[in-house]
Structures are given as structure tokens and as C-alpha cells.
Amino acid sequence: MSTDNKTNMFPDSSDLIEEILNKYPSKVAKKRAKSLVTNDPEIDQEIQSNIRTIPGIITQRGCCYAGCKGVILGPTRDIINIVHGPIGCSFYAWLTRRNQTDAGPDGENYMNYCFSTDMQDTNIVFGGEKKLEEAIREAYEIFKPHSIGVFSTCPIGLIGDDVHAVSRKMKEELDINIFGFSCEGYKGVSQSAGHHIANNGIFKHVVGLNNTDPGGKFKLNLLGEYNIGGDSFVLEKYFEEMGITLVSTFSGNSTMSQFENAHMADLNAVMCHRSINYIAEMLEKKHGIPWIKINFIGADATAKSLRKIAKYFEDEELMAKTEEIIAREMLEVQATIEDVKSRTEGKLCMMYVGGSRAHHYQELFGEIGMRTISAGYEFGHRDDYEGRKVLDSIKIDADSRNIEELDIVKDEANWRDDLVAKKTSLEDKGYGFSEYEGMMPDMEKNSLVIDDISHWETEKLIEYYKPDIIGAGIKEKYVIQKYGVPLKQLHSYDYGGPYAGFKGAVNFYNDIDKMVNTKIWGLIPPPWKNEPELVAKMADTAY
């Protein structure tokens, strides 16, 4: 890639876009054109997103079930999640996300288990409700859990098994909380549908079941933080030190009882806007609890987020403590940046991941002087790109219409007038609630924004930009590394991390430094590559 030497500005990428689109059949090209945007942070630009992936296009995306069972319910340890369907769906979601949890030495923890009704052909033909009933009963008899979740998979939806009815029946019979999710893989266009369905289910069946005051002066829910590689553990420590009661986390290192109690918090802090803003919205609508967008990826972002939370509670001591933590932690952050930056400054990164990470991690890269030349979401919506201001203008298509939108009514018994008042008062002082500006305003001019990137597009981007590192997922990792470009897994962190908070930022700086500066990339070409007289083509079947 050639940046303009004088301005250090990214090149206009229209030739790249053209090259990409040229390969596509015309209908595909037309559609994909709307999902590739050359960014200009000064103006409003629309990007097509949260629409169907074109069949045959190699995509990063997964399914609704993955978003529901895998992402949202995955990190909660004390619920038995029975996947109703053939074995595969449960198998693939078994321990493959790095949601850590700390159950202590004796706590309930079913996260290392995989439960399935393992539907067989006869069940598909004759219906599987009986089998599901029995499976729930067996799970109860063996484990005596307090909650059981039931997840409907593609064929279950098609044959018409009613997981909700079975759940209700078994809840009655066993007298524990049992509830279902209609999260068949074909719902929606990506994992995002599953997040929505999961949020709805948890809100309907769990949130609000327990009105006990969780205690403490400052009560917070942390939403959209999934404790990948121990991220939540880092944040929990800050809150503890600040004297903030973390009522619930959705859903890193979480338990069902946290969710039952979530409506008792004073504030919802939303990390991953895409996956969880539903809960925040519903909690405000039903209970009057306001929400703010925060971000703990990046040291500056962490400082800003902690300050914002502290400021909300309007407590001098809390604010002082917050500044103390920030000052203390920034020492290591700054020392590390100083060391690492000399080796990372000016390097280019790209990110295609999730519904928030592609945005959040740009800050983190930025802190060690790395620039994001291109980014996009795997399952984001327009508001994740362009900000919540476009929410009203998003057209509801057939795929979205299939996802239930809960009708939330104000809960008079548990309504927080105090918080409503607090919100108004703070807003008057310029404190922003329910705000998210999206990723695009934060990106540089001429950077390339791509939604639901395809394999073909990835190839062309690498050739064109020659990035120093790419952030994406496991399916992309080795493809990209074959080009000699390191790929940082931003779902699993390449089994590193934590990357949240100050501690996490330091980890990340160091890990990225290692990846982009490791010697091994220099060893890829064999020394005889440029000595053609040494290279023989031989039949080599015998080795």
C-alpha cells in the first residue's frame, strides 16, 4: 500500500473495490457494493449490513443458535443448557468459546458439560417432544440444577416440536426454572438474531425474579462482556476496589441468580453494543434504569469508562478512588507503550470481527501507534457502524421481522423514579446516556469499511494493503497467515489475554509486538527461492 508521503493519508480505495467487484456475478457485485464503503468520518455514510449472506459466498458468519447458545448463554455456569436436536449443534458449541468462569471450589458449574437430546431419524419423523421431556427429567435427576435452558435447532423448528410448551410442562413438574429458546440456525441472517432471542428469553424468564437488594452504595450491571480469556476478572477487580457492587454481568462469569437480580442495579454499562443493547433498552423501559455505552478495550477507553461510571454516581470519594486506580495502572501502561511503540508505530492493521470488537480494538492498536486501514463487522447492524442515530431509518426486512420483539411494559412495583430523575439531571450537565456513535466516525479517512467480508475480498485486501496484522477469527487465521501476515484471533485471543482494562491493554501491546516482530515471518522464503538453478521439480511420491 502506498500512503501519501506528505499527508500520511490512506489511499483512496476505489480501484481495489472495483477489482473486488469485477470478479462477482453482477447481481452479487451490486449487492456487495453497498457493504464496501470508503470511509469519510466527516460525513454520514450508509453501509449495508445485517442482511443475508449470498449463498456460495465464503463468509465468517455463523447462525442464530451460535449467537444464542454460544455467545449469550454460554458463559453462565449454573444452568444446564440442553440442546434439542441432532448431536452436532451441541457438540460444536462445547467449550469452543473461551468464556472463563470462576465457580470456586464447590460451586455449580455445568459449562464443561455438553447436553443434547441427540435426535435420531425416528425422532425427526415422529417428533421429539417426549424425548426432550425425558432428557430434562434425566438431567434433573442426575444433577438437580436450579435452571435448565432448552435450545431449538433447525430440524426441531421444522418438525414443530414446541420447546416452550415442553419447558413450561417440565418447569411445573420439577419446580425449577426451565425455559426454551427458538433459536433455530436458519433464523435471521447471522449470530445477531440469536443474541436478540437469547436476550428476550433471559429477560422474560429470569430477570426480575429476585427483588432482594444486592446491597452496596453503587450498583452496576455490566452488559455485553463475556469474560473471554478472563476479561471480566480484570474488570471485577476494578469495581471491587472502587466499591461498586457488580449486580450482574451479561454474561461473563455469570450465574442465573445475578440475572434474577439484575433489575436492582442503578446503572447499566454496555460493552458490546451489538449483542446486548436489547437488555439495556428493556431494563430502562421496564424499570427506568438508564444505560451508558462504555468500553474497556484500550487503556484510555478504560480510564474514560471508569470515570464515566464514577461520575454517574456523583460521589467524590468514588471519583477520587477511580483517579487513583487510573493513575496507578497507567504507569505500567505507559511504560509498556514506550517500549513497544518503537517497534509497532505506523504499522497497519485490519479487523473483521464481531459486532463491537472491530471497533473497540482500533483504540487499543492506536495506543501503540498502529493504524486501522480497514475494518468491518461479522454480524453488526447499521447502528454499530453509523451510530444509534440511524436506528429509526433502518428498514425491517423479512429476516429481522421473524425475530420476536418483546412488548415491554413499565413495572410499577419495581420502577426507579430516582434513576429517571438522576438521568435527567445528569443529562442537563452534558452526561450522555444511551449513546453510541458507531465505528465509522472513529475511523480514518479513506479507510475501508466492509460488512460481512468474504474470503475473496480478504484475499484482495491483503494483496492491496499488505497489512502488518489482521484481527479476525479461527476460520480466517491460517488462510491469512499463509500470506505471511499474522492474524490475531479477536474471539479467542489466540488463547492469550485478558485484554480488557489496563492490565489487558498491557498484555495486548506485548502480544501484538511479538506477533508483528517475530523473526519467523522472515524465515518463510527458503534461501534457494531466488536461486532457480537449485530448484528441481521431481516426482516425489516416494517420500
Added chain:
Amino acid sequence: MSTDNKTNMFPDSSDLIEEILNKYPSKVAKKRAKSLVTNDPEIDQEIQSNIRTIPGIITQRGCCYAGCKGVILGPTRDIINIVHGPIGCSFYAWLTRRNQTDAGPDGENYMNYCFSTDMQDTNIVFGGEKKLEEAIREAYEIFKPHSIGVFSTCPIGLIGDDVHAVSRKMKEELDINIFGFSCEGYKGVSQSAGHHIANNGIFKHVVGLNNTDPGGKFKLNLLGEYNIGGDSFVLEKYFEEMGITLVSTFSGNSTMSQFENAHMADLNAVMCHRSINYIAEMLEKKHGIPWIKINFIGADATAKSLRKIAKYFEDEELMAKTEEIIAREMLEVQATIEDVKSRTEGKLCMMYVGGSRAHHYQELFGEIGMRTISAGYEFGHRDDYEGRKVLDSIKIDADSRNIEELDIVKDEANWRDDLVAKKTSLEDKGYGFSEYEGMMPDMEKNSLVIDDISHWETEKLIEYYKPDIIGAGIKEKYVIQKYGVPLKQLHSYDYGGPYAGFKGAVNFYNDIDKMVNTKIWGLIPPPWKNEPELVAKMADTAY
């Protein structure tokens, strides 16, 4: 091998001996002929032993240094043994014998260390005494041990370094016990010379240094038990249970302070007659302590030996306790024999090892119905084969004459008249002291006794007898196993054991059962071995 079906008698092996000898040059044949004896337990037969191995003959034997440093001094944990010489001698004796030791959590234990003066060419030219002095000083400064032993190796003897003089000087300087051994590898004809030199050294420099009464009613030295694979640990437990004070063991699981105190015992029980009878003899000559030959290899032998020891002390309670132990332990022994014997009965073994083991292990094999068709010692003397009765008729040759014979004088201050009297009284009752009948009387008629067996002879024996198992050492193991015949290492026990005592017997029965009955021997011939049309000879350099 074809035994006589009616009598089940071993065949006369003269044809085998003839075949073996035929291959040898005539001088070699003449010499070897005297070391191969077709056994007849009814008559006295002389076997040539403890004479030089013929150059070029592939032998099991090692050297004098190996017998001195490796065997006798090896198992003592609280002495720093510095090998004075080039690095190899110390290196090869470093942890290669399985003498176990239990130093407790904090005890002195140098057995895992290897100390050497690592003589270089300049040292060889100009002499190494200074280097040895300095090495001793360095060892002292780093470790502050209570004793240091110094071992002279071949070139040291040749260049004339005086390890004894240096030891005396340094003993003076450092005020700890320091003494040397002239155990150069070329001394004598086998390890046996080293045993003698080691015994002399320990007797001269250590035994008798401490006259403190070790306490207890029954005080015993166990001689010639080296705690291979934990053998001594098994025996120590029996003695403890019997209320016998084990004053010292030469030298399994031993310390220098045990040796210093050894002359305070009431009885010496000799296990390995070959390696340690010197100490027993000298203790009797100097202090009047009698010795008996015992054997803890084999359950019956163990019972007999425990009874013999108990009987010596003429104490009813002790004898009752002994019977109790025997009765208790024999339960497992008998149960195991019952199980194992059906699979081992009638199988044939051969043994070529050590100076006692080839004899002792015959009993153990016998307990599970296995017969010894041939056996011999690696470094035995005629008395080990024929019994102590031939001691006086053994000619002292040039090689033996080089080994110092200590001139032992009665120690009036520490002389045990009581024991001398006890010995006489017991002898009158038929109790045998200082007796060893040797191996040959215990072997079957027509079994083949071979001293210092050579590789060529081993090959012929396997072909002729087709034994089910052979007991020997590491150098023989894989040679013999290539014939499809399992080899049990009777030095290292194939890292199994313990094999001493009742517990050890049970271990041995089971291990032998596994070895002779494992399926894998049956898998050796490939199934196409007898389908010549499938077998191709191909150039196979390419794989």
C-alpha cells in the same frame, strides 16, 4: 532342548560343550574348557574361575574400579566420592546402579552427584596430585561433607599419583575423614578385585571409629545387600518388626556412621558372599563377631534366613514374632504362587550374573516351578561355586596377589568374648557359622555351569537349550531378546523390584510370569514369513 521324558532329566551337554569349544583357537579352547562344567551335585567338581578373561573374548565383566566405587561404595549416601582420573570413569558410574537410598527430607545425600578431577593431558604428564588436593578442598568448601573417598583410576596408577598420601594430607588439613582406594581398572581380573579393595578400605578407615552402643537387644549387620530396587527397604521392615537393631548394612541404604559403628553388632548376616565375606571375616578376626550366610531371595530362603537369625539370638519372643511374620507373609506368597505357577511350571531359565545372584535367584525361580538349566557367575570365585570348603585349595595367582590382604589383629578393647562363647555353644547345637556350600550342589544334574560366559557361548546355549528366560545384565539383554528369549536383568531388575523378602518374591513371580507369558513374543515372526511369494527383496535406500 529335549529332556528325558521319563526322568525329566536334563540332557548331558557334552555335545554342546564340544561345539562351543570347537570354534575357539586351541589355546582358548583349552582354557575355556575348565570353566564349563556339566554339573553333578553328588560329586565334587572343580570349576575354573576368577581368572583372566582372554583378550578379544566378549565378556560380561567390568573392572576393579567398577567393583570398588560402583558396587561397594556406591550405595552410601553421605560420602563424597571423588574419582581421580579422566572424566569417563566417574561418568559411567553415575547413577547407573539402582542403589536406592532414603535420606529423608533433609539428610546428606551425594549419591545423585558425580565428582571427578577430570584429568587432562597436562595433568597426566606432570602429575595430578595437586589437582586432586584442590578438588578435595573445593568439594569440602562447597558441601562441607563428613567424609570424602578418593578413587584411583588406570592412568593415575600408572603415573604414580599417591591418592593415599593426598588423602592423608587433606584429612589433616580439613579435619574430616578422607581416604583413598587404589582401585585402578587393571587390578585383578574383574569387579571382584574392587570389592576386596573397597572392603579393605572401609575396614581400615571407617569401621570401628565409633564405639557407641547402637542400642537394642539384638544387633545385626546385614552384609552384601545393596538395596537394588529397594530390596533393603523390605528387609529393614522385617528387622524393625522383629525388634532387631540393624547396626549397619554393607552397603544398601547406608551411611558412613553405620560403618563406623559396625563392630558393635552381635552378628553378621552375609547375603552376597562374593562381594562382602571379607568384611565378615575381618570383623570376626578383629572383634570376634561371628557370621552366618543368609539369603533373602526367595520366600523359603527368606523364612529360613529370618529363622536362622532369630535362632541365633535364642529369644522365644523373637522366634515367635519371626514365625508370625513368616506365616502372615506366606499367605500372599502362596496365593501368588498358586496363580502364577500354572503358567510358569516347567519352564527353563539360565542365569549369568554377579557373584551370588546366579545362585540366589535359582530358588526364586524354583518356587514357581521353573528349572535352571544353566548358570554361572560373572566374577565369582571357586568357593562361590563349590563352597567354602575349597578355599584353602585355591591357588593365588599373579592377579590376586596384587590385591592387598589386610593383616588383621585382634582388637582387645573391642573384643566380644560373649559372642565367641555363643558361637561355640550354638555350633554344638548344630547351628552353622561361616558356611557357604556354593551354587553347584544346589543345581540339578546335567545343568551346565559356566564361569565368565562369553557371547559366543551364550549364542550356542540359546540355540541348544531354547530357554524360556535368561537372567543377566544390560549388555546381554537385547542380544538375547533378539532371539525372542526374554532377559531379566538381575542387576537392575529391569527397573522393577524389590525382589528381596516375601514381598519381593511376590513381585518377582508376577514379573517373571509377565515376561515369559507376554503375547509379544508370539508376534515376532511376520505372518508372511512362511509365504515366500509375498516377500520381495527390493532396494530400499529411499525410505
Added chain:
Amino acid sequence: MLLRHTTKDIKERKSLTINPAKTCQPVGAMYAALGIHGCLPHSHGSQGCCSYHRSALTRHYKEPIMAATSSFTEGSSVFGGQSNLIQAIDNIFTIYEPEVIAVHSTCLSETIGDDLTQIVEKARDGGKIPEGKHVIFCNTPSYIGSHVTGYSNMVSGMVKLLSKSTGVTNDKINLISGWVEPSDMREVKRMANLMGANFTLFPDTSDVVDAPQTGSYEMYPKGGTTIPDLIASGDNKATLAFGKWATEDAAIKLENKCKVPFEATELPIGVRATDRFIMELSKLAEVGIPEAITAERGRLVDMITDMQQYLHGKRVALFGDPDQLIPLVEFLLDMNMKPVYIVSGTPGKKMHKRLEELLLPTVPEAKFQNGKGADMYLLHQWIKNEGVDLLIGNSYGKYIARDENIPFLRMGFPILDRVGHSYFPTLGYMGGLRILEKILDLIMDKQDLESSEPEFELVM
């Protein structure tokens, strides 16, 4: 404890599977398809299937695993996936330019009843399949069999849709490979070449899912069985199918379709299964067994005889797939080890029968189960009731291994937390040496770790 809710107390379960010892068909079909040169696998279902299967294979191989999907939505699920598939075929050939697309179905498309034959025919008629390019397919309903069944179905699909008989027989044999690692397929080729056999191996994932790092990505690496070789398989003189669960069906179909006689044998794992494989290969390919092969066998037997004291009587628990488990059990028995617990989620009565045959004579106490109810939870409960000295299975076994402090040998699919399986074979005699080396390392490492100080050994 990681699996802290697992107890000794075994309750009968009829409907609930806990910690399965299998997964579903399509991932097997996807893997088999990667063994064709220039092939892009295609998952006819919703995106999640494809994403999960690609992820599983990617984690196992740490290599690019490419596949496309029909990206079903709720609409396609109601109205059928025909238009999705036809559109996909068109897009794939245009954008990704494979030689062949290998379509497998999913429980979704199976439940709605999509007819792949008819849809592909329609795509062909509609000109969506370029001249000289191919689309093959198979039905892989996730609610039947297991991942092994899916592999088998895709291999059968190759035969059904590609193999042709011209009437002229080649002096070549087909080697149909069970579900093994690319290293294993490479090893089978090495052995067959050493024997001078003339053969076509299919599928062949070597040089596909173990591609070198070269600094440039090849969407279709050099490996894989070529289409011409697959077509010509119908003319070959005989077939040796190794790994019955995964290949026998294809061998039968090839015999039915093209009159190619076949032998189906077990995977050549360990001494005796490899013996049988080598002898069948020798007979069918009409080649001799060279000394080099005999020597490799001898080296394996040698190591067993040398190290038997560490192996004898050791109790082993295993889980995985029938094709691996059966010869592995035989191998363990030949080493006088005791395979006491065996589970496989893959159904089929033949497995039970074969294990009975192997185990009854010498390890009558062995418990084994496959198909219904045979999951890792049951295996773990058996272990809780009486322990074992070694656990063998895929990466999920590590939870049991850590909880129970059992040395753990990773074998099978998926291996998500170690590398090496794709580079070093476990098939053949050399593979047996590797298995044995690993078993010994595990047993000896534990001894080194847990022995008391007096018992600590330098020489073993």
C-alpha cells in the same frame, strides 16, 4: 474439579446425551471432500453448520479449511433450498473457481426434503456448472449415524458420481482411505510405494490440510486425489478399503457400479492390523513385501519387547471412532495392556461384536458400548468406579484426565490443543512406534513425577 458434577452413581439415561463421543455427519463429509484436488466443499444448510465444521477442522489442523454454504434463511427453510444451492454453485464457480464442488446436506435441508440430485441436475441444465467442472454430493442427515457416517457418505458420493468403467482394466488398485490424518495418508502412500504398488488413493488429504507455509495462500493446494484418477477408479483391478466404517460402503458401491472387486480391512494401527493391511495390499496389488517393511515391523515389535514392563497390565480407557478403536484395542492387547473401557458415539452392532471377539479371551472385565448411551459421561463414571492408567481419545478427554490424574494420549478427532497429528502418522508400523513412544512417555513421565525420591530412576 472440572467435571465436578460427575459421580460414581450410574443412572440409566434414555434420552439425554452428556459429553458425546461423536459429532454429526456433515463435518465428515467436509473432511472427505478436502481429499479431492481442487475441491470446494459446500454445506447445504444454514450458515452455522458450515461455520462450525470449518472451525472444528481448522482447530484440528491449524490450516485453512475452505467451504461454502447455502446460507439458508427462514424463507429457504420453508420454501426449500433449491434456489440457494443453484445460486451458490454459480457464485462458487465464478468467484472461487474450484475443479469440483462437493455438496453435502444437513439436517435442515434433509428435513425439508431437498433433492440434491434434482437440484444439481437443474444447475447443470441452467448452465451453472462450467464445462469440465464437477458437482458431487451426498446426503448427510445429522440425525443418522455420526461424523464417520458423513465421511463414508461423501466417499461413496465420489464413487457414485465420478467413478466410471470403460471396460478396460488398469493394472492399478484403489486404496480407499478411512478417516485418518493427512500424515497417515502420506504414510500409506509411502508404504504402498515401498512395496511397488500401483495405486490410486482416495480421498487423500495430504498436501491439502498440512500445506506448507510459503508466504502465499493457495486456495487449492497441490494435494488431493485428482478427478481423472477418481473417474479411472472404476477401471482399476481391485479395491482395498481400509477403515470399514468409513470406506466399506464406497467399496461396495464401486463393485456394484464398475465391477471392481474389493477387500475391506481395518485401519492399519498396531502390529496385527497393519500385518493384515500389508498382506491384503500385497495380494491385491500383486506386489511383494520388501525387507524394508519387514524391518519396520521388526522395529515396532522390538520396542514392545524392550519396554513391556512398562506396558503389561496397564488399564486403558478409550473413546473415539470404531475404525480407530478396534485396531487400537487389538494393539493394546498385543502389548498386554488392558483396554477396560471403550465408548464410541458412532452406532453399529458390528463394533460391539468385534470388541467382544477381541476382549473376551483376555480382558473379560472390559466394558464397552457404542451408539446410544455411549458417551464420555458414562466413560467417566466407569473410571470413577475403577480407575485406569491411561486415557486415549480426542481433546475433550483432557477434562477427565485432569480430574482423575490419568495420563492422556490424544488420538482421534478433534485434537484442538496439540499439534503433530497432521505431520506424524499413527498408521502402519512406524505409526505404531509413534503411538507406543507416546504411551511410554506418558507412563514414564507419571512415574518420574510421582515416584518418591529414593525411587527416582535415571535409567528406565
Added chain:
Amino acid sequence: MLLRHTTKDIKERKSLTINPAKTCQPVGAMYAALGIHGCLPHSHGSQGCCSYHRSALTRHYKEPIMAATSSFTEGSSVFGGQSNLIQAIDNIFTIYEPEVIAVHSTCLSETIGDDLTQIVEKARDGGKIPEGKHVIFCNTPSYIGSHVTGYSNMVSGMVKLLSKSTGVTNDKINLISGWVEPSDMREVKRMANLMGANFTLFPDTSDVVDAPQTGSYEMYPKGGTTIPDLIASGDNKATLAFGKWATEDAAIKLENKCKVPFEATELPIGVRATDRFIMELSKLAEVGIPEAITAERGRLVDMITDMQQYLHGKRVALFGDPDQLIPLVEFLLDMNMKPVYIVSGTPGKKMHKRLEELLLPTVPEAKFQNGKGADMYLLHQWIKNEGVDLLIGNSYGKYIARDENIPFLRMGFPILDRVGHSYFPTLGYMGGLRILEKILDLIMDKQDLESSEPEFELVM
């Protein structure tokens, strides 16, 4: 603690070696001699040397190691060992019938000044060496150099006493092998064959010390360089000596004696040392580098790129021989690991210089020492002062590894407590994969064992 008397406090030692990182010359000479077909090594000294060396090699290989000895007594030590050796030569040829006897001296026979040239001449004159049979020899005084020197001296002995130049140059090269495993020699042959090189490898212990179990013992197994090939080495067009400490001397002697030009290179361990080896081989043998070799290289690099997060920055302590240590250090550095402590008992300033060259740029904190004072006790003390993440060396390292809870990779000589080294190479790119697999297994096993329950990972 097994080495409980080892403390942090490092005191200078001038005369006392504790826990050596070397042994003496003759064992190397014995091993090298086994690489000649039909050879019986002979130790000219007292019995103990021969017994110790045979035992050490036997334990390392778990194979028959045959050798004879002059069985010195005190008399021979005084009057010289001539009659012992002549008698031995006679007996050996009569009884054990080798093609060649390879005699090495010992500190004993060296100190008394036995002249092997003259003794062997006398044996020949006395008719003790049958027609067509050979006796070669070398001087291996134990008080000079180390076991590596002994190996080198015996290889030089082969050249000095066997290589002949007829004046006609062959289209073949000599590959002189450093002290490596039979598996490594086999691997070098595989690579050279893959490249189409025409070569003689010597010594070659493959098929000698890794002989198969066949049910019958062969005193002279099929492997080993043949005498005619050794003689013809003087006519070959060039020599590639790999492992400078062990082979450069022989290469020089061959050049001096027969005018065969040579290159001496490091052992092909890891990426770059193998690159250099392959390129030298390509140049000297005048053959190309086939894609298969490039692909193996690419697979090794691939695994490193895939797994770098487990390797980066890990501190490593190593002990062993220069020929292994130098390329291994380079390999570790190429993987961004930190070889911080290195000792070798083998003397030679070149080692220090080469390590400095390798380490100074990126691991300036590294401590390394060889020859005098460089023993395992020192290494352990360094570790006590600042720990490491990995220890690499022969079996004696296990005492340090257990005391300090360090993952331990067995490499070098002797390996007395594990198997596999004789069957699976560590040379070449495939050998690099094996080393890397083992390192990763060790590091990941430790992580699995020591991680807290929340941190325990399925996927790694």
C-alpha cells in the same frame, strides 16, 4: 530435592568437576565404529572401559552393542598391551568373524604408550588378520577432549586407514555424519535420495543400532557403511561433513590424503542449519532441491508461525555437545525463544565464538561456557539464580528438571530413560517438526497441569 546440596551460591572451581556435561573419548569411537558394516569395535584397555561403554550405548539404544576388549591386567599395564591386542585380534577374527575390527585406545593404553600402528602391523605380519579383513584404529586418550573427540578420531581413522584414491573420480559425494542417531542418519539418506544425490554416508549406524526384532540375533546387522564404499570415498568428487566437531577432522584428512575437496557444515537441526545443509548438498552433489524438500521446510515454518504464542520469549537452558547445541540454539532463536544458559563439557574456543555470534544480538544476557568448568552443576546453579521455562539435554537433566519443576526435553547422549530417539529423527525439517512438537507438548502439558480451573483450555 534430588540435588539438595546444590545452591545458588556459585564458588569458583578449578579442579573439581561436578555432574559433567561430557564423557570420555572411547565411547564415541565405539559408536562411530558401529557405523561400519560388519565391524566389531575393540577397546584396547582394561575390561571396565569396554563394559561401561557397551552399557552406556546399550541403555541409550536398547539394542545389542557388541565390542571386545584387550582385558588388560596389571601385568599388561606394566609391560604393554601388545600381546593382549594381538591375541585379541586373533580371537576375534576366529570366533566372531567380523569384516573389520575397529580398535580404539584408552587412557590406560595411551598412558603406557602402546603404539597401535606398530601392534596392528605386527598382527598383520603374524598372519592374525585374515585375507580381505581389516583392522582400523585410532587414539582416544580419555584425558583429551570428550566423547565427541573420540567419535571424530574414529571417523578420521576410517579415512586414514581405508580411504584410497585410485586417481579416477566418482560422480558421488561423501556425507560424513556427525554423532547423531541412526534415525538421523536414515533421515539424511532419505533427504539426499529425495534430492537425487549420489553419495556414500559414513559412518552410518542406521540398521545397526536400531535393528528389528526378528527372532534371531544378527551379530552384524545389515546396516553400516561397507568397506568397499569406505575405500572408494577417496575417489568421490567432494565431501560434505555435517557436525564440525565430529567430522571436520576426517574431511580435512580425506582432502589431504586423497584430494577430495570438502565443505563442513553444522548439523542440520532446525530451519536455517538445515537450509545450509541442503544448499551445500545441492551444490556439492550437483542436484536440485525438489519441491518435496521445500514443502517439508514449509511445514516446519508453518508450525512455528501457528504456535509462536507458546514459544515466544521462553527461557531455555541447554547442555550437551557443540554439534547439537549450536544449531539448536539458532533454531530456538529463530522461534523467538531465549536460550539463556548453555554448557558443554566438550572443549574448543570455536564454540564460544559461534554462540556469541548467535546470542549477542538478541539474547545478550545469555550465559554459556564449554570445556573447563562447564558442567551441569554450574548450569543448575545458574538456573537456581534465575529460572527457565525449558531444559534440554541428556537424561541426567531429569534431576534438575524435577527439582526445579522445569519441562524437560531429552536430547543428546545418553538418553537412558525414554525411547524414540533411535527411531524418529531430529535432523532435517521433519526432525525440526519433531523437536518443535516435543517442546510444545512440554510447554502445553505444563500449562494444562498448572492452570487454574477457570483458565483451563480446551482449544490451544
